[in-house]
Amino acid sequence: MNKGSHSREIPGKVTSRTLNTSLYAYFCPLCKHPRATRIRPEIGTLRHYAQVALVTAVVTCALFPWLEWKGAVSFLPLWVIFELFYRSRLRESLKCTQCGFDPVLYIKDVGLARKEVEAFWSERLKSTPEAPATKNSISSTVSS
Ligand SMILES: [Zn+2]
Numbered sequence: 001m002n003k004g005s006h007s008r009e010i011p012g013k014v015t016s017r018t019l020n021t022s023l024y025a026y027f028c029p030l031c032k033h034p035r036a037t038r039i040r041p042e043i044g045t046l047r048h049y050a051q052v053a054l055v056t057a058v059v060t061c062a063l064f065p066w067l068e069w070k071g072a073v074s075f076l077p078l079w080v081i082f083e084l085f086y087r088s089r090l091r092e093s094l095k096c097t098q099c100g101f102d103p104v105l106y107i108k109d110v111g112l113a114r115k116e117v118e119a120f121w122s123e124r125l126k127s128t129p130e131a132p133a134t135k136n137s138i139s140s141t142v143s144s
Pocket of ligand 1: 030
């Protein structure tokens, strides 16, 4: 009676262990593929401030002979760098690997997100040695 569904691995499926260790589990709104990320979408938690403050302390100590305590102002540019890096990491983790859907881009511009998904699929079709009739039908639908 056991069909062996528990032992069978589905390619690209997020395992339950990954879901347990990740903070956020969700389904891709486009392809319904289970997705998970460990990166919190909130920026500005106490941990983030502590990390940037620690780097600021190191930079202040390194530049102390030149700037003295004015080096503490480096907190602001360091925070900007941290936020840009964090947001780019979060965006990469949210992007679906199965269909190329980018939810952050979708919130900003639906047309650009649609073009990115089309580019993802045309790139995937180029990389797989499939029948050329499939490529022609996709490219004709993209161009129209
Ligand atoms: Zn997807």
